[in-house]
Amino acid sequence: MTEQIQRKLSESKTARWAVLALVAFTMLCGYFITDMMAPLQDLLQTPVDGGGLGWTANEYGKFTSAYGWFNVFFLMLIFGGMILDKMGVRFTGVMATSIMLVGVFIKWFGVSHDFGGETVSIFGTEWGYPLLVASLGYALFGVGVEIAGITVSKIIVKWFKGKEMALAMGLEMACARIGTGLAIGITPLLSRAFGNSISMPIFIGLILLCIGLISFIVFVVMDKRRDVEDAAAATGEEEAEEPFRFGDILDIITLKGFWYMALLCVLFYSAVFPFLKYAPNLMINKFGIDPEWSGVIPALLPFGNILLTPFFGNLYDRKGKGATIMIIGSVMLIFIHCMFSIPMLNNWIVALCLIILLGIAFSLVPSAMWPSVPKIIPENKLGTAYALIFWVQNWGLMGVPYMIGIVLDKYCITGMVDGKPTYNYMIPMMIFTCFGILALFISLLLKREDRIKGYGLELPNIQKDADIVLAEEMIGEGQR
Numbered sequence: 001m002t003e004q005i006q007r008k009l010s011e012s013k014t015a016r017w018a019v020l021a022l023v024a025f026t027m028l029c030g031y032f033i034t035d036m037m038a039p040l041q042d043l044l045q046t047p048v049d050g051g052g053l054g055w056t057a058n059e060y061g062k063f064t065s066a067y068g069w070f071n072v073f074f075l076m077l078i079f080g081g082m083i084l085d086k087m088g089v090r091f092t093g094v095m096a097t098s099i100m101l102v103g104v105f106i107k108w109f110g111v112s113h114d115f116g117g118e119t120v121s122i123f124g125t126e127w128g129y130p131l132l133v134a135s136l137g138y139a140l141f142g143v144g145v146e147i148a149g150i151t152v153s154k155i156i157v158k159w160f161k162g163k164e165m166a167l168a169m170g171l172e173m174a175c176a177r178i179g180t181g182l183a184i185g186i187t188p189l190l191s192r193a194f195g196n197s198i199s200m201p202i203f204i205g206l207i208l209l210c211i212g213l214i215s216f217i218v219f220v221v222m223d224k225r226r227d228v229e230d231a232a233a234a235t236g237e238e239e240a241e242e243p244f245r246f247g248d249i250l251d252i253i254t255l256k257g258f259w260y261m262a263l264l265c266v267l268f269y270s271a272v273f274p275f276l277k278y279a280p281n282l283m284i285n286k287f288g289i290d291p292e293w294s295g296v297i298p299a300l301l302p303f304g305n306i307l308l309t310p311f312f313g314n315l316y317d318r319k320g321k322g323a324t325i326m327i328i329g330s331v332m333l334i335f336i337h338c339m340f341s342i343p344m345l346n347n348w349i350v351a352l353c354l355i356i357l358l359g360i361a362f363s364l365v366p367s368a369m370w371p372s373v374p375k376i377i378p379e380n381k382l383g384t385a386y387a388l389i390f391w392v393q394n395w396g397l398m399g400v401p402y403m404i405g406i407v408l409d410k411y412c413i414t415g416m417v418d419g420k421p422t423y424n425y426m427i428p429m430m431i432f433t434c435f436g437i438l439a440l441f442i443s444l445l446l447k448r449e450d451r452i453k454g455y456g457l458e459l460p461n462i463q464k465d466a467d468i469v470l471a472e473e474m475i476g477e478g479q480r
């Protein structure tokens with residue numbers, strides 16, 4: 001009886017769903033801040049005397065790419081993964097959320113402070129101080145939110161393994177997408193409510209994130225209690241989890257399956273998150289939508305994900321077909337971006353339909369991708385594996401918006417209105433289509449690798465007892 005009560009937290013359905021709600025809320029706050037500048041692109045490009053910051057598309061691209069600077073060049077994400085596997089989810093999560101807070105504060109300071117129009121030259125390019133300081137803040141924030149992302153994935157594996165893991169990951173992503181949807185949909189309205197302010201929405205994000213930190217701290221208390229209970233109830237016969245060793249990185253990066261997953265991740269996500277950064281501006285320039293409402297159609301994408309990601313996650317849990325799901329998502333991606341690139345398809349209804357389809361594609365792939373990683377990588381290396389995948393992905397999250405900004409300014413300007421350029425988005429959308437084609441190629445290779453190594457990507461996650469033995473044997477074979 002006592003044992004039953006003691007083991008309650010790890011067995012309790014309510015406890016694990018409460019844990020999910022707490023950490024998913026922290027991620028919601030993180031994603032809100034990640035994407036909140038996208039619908040302000042038009043305002044950021046408005047001349048200073050018109051109330052904006054007078055940035056070019058290239059400068060907006062530079063700012064957006066800052067998200068990945070420290071993660072990519074200083075390997076912060078990889079260190080974050082190692083810290084996660086060494087120090088555990090509680091320490092790493094609090095650390096990551098605190099880093100996010102400092103980053104947002106710096107970003108807010110950058111856009112709200114008057115630097116007197118001074119500039120500084122870095123690697124031969126001129127940077128205004130608001131751009132530089134805001135970018136540095138965003139770069140730091142990027143470290144925090146990415147480390148928080150891998151931490152939350154590991155938390156879900158810890159609390160949901162063998163249970164509703166893909167559904168839980170889907171729901172966590174759904175919450176994160178609420179953050180993105182709110183950011184894209186309501187930031188222009190918030191900005192307008194405060195007299196076209198750029199800094200006020202960021203300040204509101206800062207306050208939201210403080211609540212996100214509190215939410216994570218409540219999780220810390222629950223997780224600690226669970227570990228104490230588990231330790232007290234341990235019989236001593238359980239297999240101890242192998243501690244992480246530095247050489248484990250080598251084990252991970254020598255797996256072909258890992259590379260297919262990482263490449264699919266960078267290619268697929270490069271065609272979605274960077275696209276979202278420009279989507280409100282695309283709505284203004286291609287579909288003639290009013291700047292104040294330019295976020296509404298793109299915001300449907302994350303809101304569509306909210307229902308569909310858990311739905312497909314649940315499907316994967318029960319029916320499997322993870323590799324096939326990723327192939328279907330990639331095919332859809334190609335079609336959608338190809339349609340966006342056709343200049344005469346410029347009716348807002350087309351935009352609406354394509355965004356809804358993109359919402360489906362962007363639910364399919366993540367709902368199968370993230371729960372598939374533990375099928376390829378053992379749990380004690382999972383933090384590092386997720387970090388390495390995120391690291392590869394961050395090259396895309398950093399490089400693609402930067403490249404699109406340059407392409408827009410160099411090849412896509414069609415005229416000037418109110419001191420701001422207007423753009424033809426055909427070339428950027430063709431670039432996004434190419435990412436889709438490459439993603440499809442890699443997803444086919446991944447399916448082939450799964451057939452060869454027997455990772456079990458096509459198998460359901462929730463298994464009957466007899467299946468568990470079979471699947472573990474197959475996964476064991478795969479890792480050898």
Ligand SMILES: C[C@H](NC(=O)[C@@H](N)CCCCN)C(=O)O
Nearest residue numbers: 031034146149173176273366390
């Ligand atoms: C779970 C996954 N997260 C990521 O891919 C992050 N590395 C990127 C977060 C970027 C936020 N705009 C996801 O959100 O699907």
